[in-house]
Amino acid sequence: xxxxxxxxxxxxxxxxELLDVHRYTITLDLTAGDxxxxxxxxxxxxxxxxADTFVELKPAELRSVTLDGEPLDPGLLDGNRLPLKNLTAxxxxxxxDASMRYSRTGEGMHRFTDPADGETYLYTQLFMDDVQRxxxxxxQPDLKAVFELTVTAPEDWTxxxxxxxxxxxxxxxxxxxxxxxxxxxxxxAAGPWHSVRTEHRGLPFGIHCRRSLAPHLDADxxxxxxxxxxxxxxxxxxxxxxxxxxxxxQAFVPEFNAGAMENPGLVTFRDDxxxxxxxxxxxxxxxxxxxxxxxxxxxxxxxVTLKWWxxxxxxxSFAEYMGYQTTAEATRFTDTWTEFGVVRKAWGYDADQRxxxxxxxxxxxxxxxxxxxxxxxxxxxxxxxxxxQLVTWLGEKDFLAGINAHFARHxxxxxxxxxxxxxxxxxxxxxxxxxxxxxxxxxGVDTLTASVDARPGExxxxxxxxxxxxxxxxxxxxxxxxxxxxxxxxxxxYETDVPQGTPEARPGIRPALxxxxxxxxxxxxxxxxxxxxxxxxxxISEIPDAITRAVVWNTLxxxxxxxxxxxxxxxxxxxxxxxQETDLALAQGxxxxxxxxxxxxxxxxxxxxxxxxxxxxxxRDLIRRTEDGDHPGLRxxxxxxxxxxxAHPDTIAAWLAxxxxxxxxxxxxxxxxxxxxRLAVLGATDEAAIAAExxxxxxxxxREGAARCRAALPDPExxxxxxxxxxxxxxxxxxxxxxxAQGFWQPEQADLVAEYVPxxxxxxxxxxxxxxxxxxxxxxxxxFPVHTVDAAHLTLGETCLNDADLTPTLRRKLIDQLxxxxxALHVRQA
Numbered sequence: 001x002x003x004x005x006x007x008x009x010x011x012x013x014x015x016x017e018l019l020d021v022h023r024y025t026i027t028l029d030l031t032a033g034d035x036x037x038x039x040x041x042x043x044x045x046x047x048x049x050x051a052d053t054f055v056e057l058k059p060a061e062l063r064s065v066t067l068d069g070e071p072l073d074p075g076l077l078d079g080n081r082l083p084l085k086n087l088t089a090x091x092x093x094x095x096x097d098a099s100m101r102y103s104r105t106g107e108g109m110h111r112f113t114d115p116a117d118g119e120t121y122l123y124t125q126l127f128m129d130d131v132q133r134x135x136x137x138x139x140q141p142d143l144k145a146v147f148e149l150t151v152t153a154p155e156d157w158t159x160x161x162x163x164x165x166x167x168x169x170x171x172x173x174x175x176x177x178x179x180x181x182x183x184x185x186x187x188x189a190a191g192p193w194h195s196v197r198t199e200h201r202g203l204p205f206g207i208h209c210r211r212s213l214a215p216h217l218d219a220d221x222x223x224x225x226x227x228x229x230x231x232x233x234x235x236x237x238x239x240x241x242x243x244x245x246x247x248x249x250q251a252f253v254p255e256f257n258a259g260a261m262e263n264p265g266l267v268t269f270r271d272d273x274x275x276x277x278x279x280x281x282x283x284x285x286x287x288x289x290x291x292x293x294x295x296x297x298x299x300x301x302x303x304v305t306l307k308w309w310x311x312x313x314x315x316x317s318f319a320e321y322m323g324y325q326t327t328a329e330a331t332r333f334t335d336t337w338t339e340f341g342v343v344r345k346a347w348g349y350d351a352d353q354r355x356x357x358x359x360x361x362x363x364x365x366x367x368x369x370x371x372x373x374x375x376x377x378x379x380x381x382x383x384x385x386x387x388x389q390l391v392t393w394l395g396e397k398d399f400l401a402g403i404n405a406h407f408a409r410h411x412x413x414x415x416x417x418x419x420x421x422x423x424x425x426x427x428x429x430x431x432x433x434x435x436x437x438x439x440x441x442x443x444g445v446d447t448l449t450a451s452v453d454a455r456p457g458e459x460x461x462x463x464x465x466x467x468x469x470x471x472x473x474x475x476x477x478x479x480x481x482x483x484x485x486x487x488x489x490x491x492x493x494y495e496t497d498v499p500q501g502t503p504e505a506r507p508g509i510r511p512a513l514x515x516x517x518x519x520x521x522x523x524x525x526x527x528x529x530x531x532x533x534x535x536x537x538x539x540i541s542e543i544p545d546a547i548t549r550a551v552v553w554n555t556l557x558x559x560x561x562x563x564x565x566x567x568x569x570x571x572x573x574x575x576x577x578x579x580q581e582t583d584l585a586l587a588q589g590x591x592x593x594x595x596x597x598x599x600x601x602x603x604x605x606x607x608x609x610x611x612x613x614x615x616x617x618x619x620r621d622l623i624r625r626t627e628d629g630d631h632p633g634l635r636x637x638x639x640x641x642x643x644x645x646x647a648h649p650d651t652i653a654a655w656l657a658x659x660x661x662x663x664x665x666x667x668x669x670x671x672x673x674x675x676x677x678r679l680a681v682l683g684a685t686d687e688a689a690i691a692a693e694x695x696x697x698x699x700x701x702x703r704e705g706a707a708r709c710r711a712a713l714p715d716p717e718x719x720x721x722x723x724x725x726x727x728x729x730x731x732x733x734x735x736x737x738x739x740x741a742q743g744f745w746q747p748e749q750a751d752l753v754a755e756y757v758p759x760x761x762x763x764x765x766x767x768x769x770x771x772x773x774x775x776x777x778x779x780x781x782x783x784f785p786v787h788t789v790d791a792a793h794l795t796l797g798e799t800c801l802n803d804a805d806l807t808p809t810l811r812r813k814l815i816d817q818l819x820x821x822x823x824a825l826h827v828r829q830a
Contacts, residue, residue: 005079006369007056007129009308012140015053018087019138021045021145023177026135029152030122030190031171036060036099037109041135043094043145047087054081056129057136058108059098066095080132096136104733105774106257108133109188112733114254116212116699121191123253123268125261128309129368131183142307142414144180151175153190160189160208162265164247176246178264180412182305187263189251196221200229204247210254212699213274217252220275224250227288227331231295234330235322238400241407244303250291254700255735257774260290262297262319269294276701277670280633282584285333292330293323304407307414309371313360313440314420316375317383320344321391324384335583340384341520341550342589346557348381349525352445354819356812360386361417361440369808372773385523386439392521393435393472394428401427438469446471448498448517449527454510462503463496463516467524471498476518476548477511478535488513488535488542513539518548526555527564537569541577549586557593560602561823563830567598567611575614579621584633587622591615591641599645600747601789602827608747615645627663636665643674649684669697673705680712681746687713704739707732711743714752719744723756726783727763734774741782750787757785757793761800768810780813789824797821 022044029038043055062074067084076083084094102111102122108130113120124134131137151159155171162185163176178186194214197206207224209217217224228250236242245265256270273287300322301315328336351357358374360383365371391399402424410419417440425432446467453460461475474493481487491511513535516526528536536543536552543549556573559565574594581587599611622638625631639661646652656675660666667675676693679685687710694706711722722740725732732740745753760783768776785793797818801811 005081006367007140008367009310009365012142012308015138015140016142018048018051018053019045019143020048021138021143023146023148024135024137024186025148025150026186027150027152028135028188030157031152031154032099034102034111036101039096039098039100039135041094041096041137043096043136043138044091045094045138045145046091047089050086050088052083052085053087053138054083055094055096055136056080056132056139057082057096057098058100058132060101061099063097063099064095065097068092082136094136098136100134103133104255105772106255106734107772107774110253110255112254112700114210114212114700115703116210119192119211121189121193121210121254123189123191123251123256124187125257125268126186127184127261128372129184131186134186134188137183139183141182141184141305141309144182144305144412144414146177146180147186148177149175149186149188151188151190156192157190158193158195158208160187160193160206160249160251160266162187162245162263164204179244181264181302185263185302185305187261187266187268189253189266189268193251196225198225200232203232203243204249205229206247206249207252208249209252209271209274213252213271213276216274216276223284224287224291227291227327228295230330231292231326234326235295235299238326238403239299239407240404241299241303241411243298244411245298248295250294255733257734257777260294262294262301264298264302267294276699277668278632278636278665280584280588280636281333282339282588282633285327285336285339288331288333289323289327289336289339292326293319296322296326299407300403303412304410305414307416308365309368309374310362310365311415311417312371312374313362313379313383314417316379317360317387320380320384321387325388335546337520338546338550338583339585340381341547341554342585344377344381345385345520345523346554346589346593347377348385348523349377349445349554349558350561350820351377351816352382352443354816356815356819357443359441359443361436363441373808373812382523389439389472389522390435393470394424394430394432398428398430399424402432435470442468446524447527448473448524450514450516450529450532452510452514452529452531455505457509458505458507459510460503460505461496461514461516463498463500465498465524469524471517471522471524472496473498473517473522473524474519476513476515477506478513478515478543479509480512486539486542488539488544490544493518513543515548515551517551520547520551525558526551527559528552528555537573539577540573541580546583546586549581549583553586553590560598560827563826566830567602567827570594570598571611571614575618578618579625582631582634584637587634588637591618591637595641595644600787601824604828605747605750609647612645612647616642616647619645623661623663629664632665639665639671640674643671643678646678646682649679649682652678653684669699669702669705672697673702673709677705677709677712677743680709680743681714681748683714685709685713700735704735707736707739708743711740712746714746714749716752719753719756723759723763726779727767730767730771734778737775738778738782741778744783745785745787747787753785754788757788758796760785761796761804764810765800765804765806768807769805773807773809776807776809777813780810780817784813784817786817786820789821789828791825794818794821794825 025042027040058080065072151173159173161175162178165173165175193208194211195208249266252269252271252274260269296319300318324336406423449464451462477491478488513532560570619638619642626635652675690709
């Protein structure tokens, strides 16, 4: 059998011109054993002319195929394609009976047995072309059809699907037929789910998780359902088209690769969002935003779906923008855009400065393998930033008018970027097409550099643009408080367009601090004028608004990455000002960058201990400051990072022995595994202690914690065992692979793991090819020797890129990782 073929854009266009697909009738039997399940598919379709085509599937065994009642030879299956020769014009019925493999990598029909209680759960993840792992299909987004599913499962299981399901008895479940949807959006989740059900505005709502997580879901059910109702109501205020499906279920599923998936009527989330341990309010905000994001997809993505994968950005950018905006408008989490600026926008900026950058809306995505690579910070964060800038420029009223016209025009159909822009253009007199060309068809990050000219009684700001996009930005102007000389007080905010005409003089003395893009509504790197930079380094904690502090912290971050600010100067600012920070997203984001990038990569190894000491001191200050219990989230962040920066085991080992941090918090399972992982890195624990902790916490998360700890032990045999588990056998699930990889590479163990740096480039291509895109992504993301920052490593990587036969996913990951390595070397040299 030949290798699996990817679908090209030209092939999809040809097939879409030929076929009109009406209905899938799918019967799945999930009682056939632990390795495979039975899949029977009937597809009714019309051929517009006589021609040849093909249907896709990836079976363990193809038992039989009939076309219009005539048998076809199963041996004709070529890779994942079954040819359909000599089709006549008119209606046809294809029947396919096959045995399909369960997945352990989160692709297709994923099978998971919960170590906490032995219960088994199944769910589908069919994006982008993994429907072929579950049933036969004409697998492309613009061949929408009605889907009718019947599922046989163990008698004590519940089966969830896109539509309301009915238990027919004897383990058989029937799902209501869907409206017209794309193949990749079909969803099934089966198992002994714990469910919380309610109704809102006449629509059934449900949330579901593994039984072992039931107490934790129940504890948060009110919050999750409140957010769901609030977002649902807000979208009905924004959108004229009503919610288009018959129910709204949200299933929190194990070992899920993404954050969530927008299956119509059955959104699947990674069950990390069912919190077993203490979390910060920012983490709860993130969960709320993901709920809002996925619900936005019900309209943009599911009701109106992309025609081809070059427009996947539009799905994700729209949902990303709507997720943050609607969470801020409709829920108690009103400060979402600060977290976006700190976390998501930085992700976009980083991606947009690598060799793999691409336009938000690429013009030519040739095949599905290429399209899969575009799920990155550009399609999500940069695209959402572009839409936010569009709303700022266009006005929300006109933006929503265009969106509603788009929904009405293309409901239950497919649309392109051109269709979207035409819908917006019809709602405004502004030149949206020119805006789209400048923002969506170009690559890279613009830089806006400020220069201030002060004269008696007036001052002038000039913004110099390195780039080609138009920007509408808010400028924040700040003075020193005359009473204390430290606090920065807002003098004014005003809007300006870039490129500017002749800058207008503004009255007053020269400000202490001028912040372009003060409210973070455009997408650009910022360079402050010299006076403002000095004020920021000396007084960033005195800036009154968190969103402005986020803009300034991001500016300092960008300057470090570009070699324009010494890492030590950044750490000095962290040490002086982060102990006064009150915003959780900022505290977390700054500590993460300072630890994982500056201490672990940008500073030479001999300077790392001093950096860790600075960060440890910051965490101690935060812990002392929060002893009154008024800031539990800030205290939790400080405790987590105090664990991560521990250079000596005594303090954190005492916390573990006592089961608590003095003054709180008590060590819940998540914190216990964090401490034990750090002790493993430092050589201050052993296999017996890891096994004992796993006995204490035999959950799936506990199993991942144990894998991480074992891989982190500074022992040659532990490293050999971990490496073999990742690269020589295929027994690890996607989550256990990631946990093992996270433990393996540690800056403190550089000499111990040095021999594995060249071995990575020998072994990674094979496992990526063998195990598929999800594991290839984990290999490139987590198993990469990220802490080896030297020219010899860069040479090894470049040789691999030039010589090795790499899967597209791994190649893309290596291109990005090696560019980050190149940047780290530049920062060290600068």
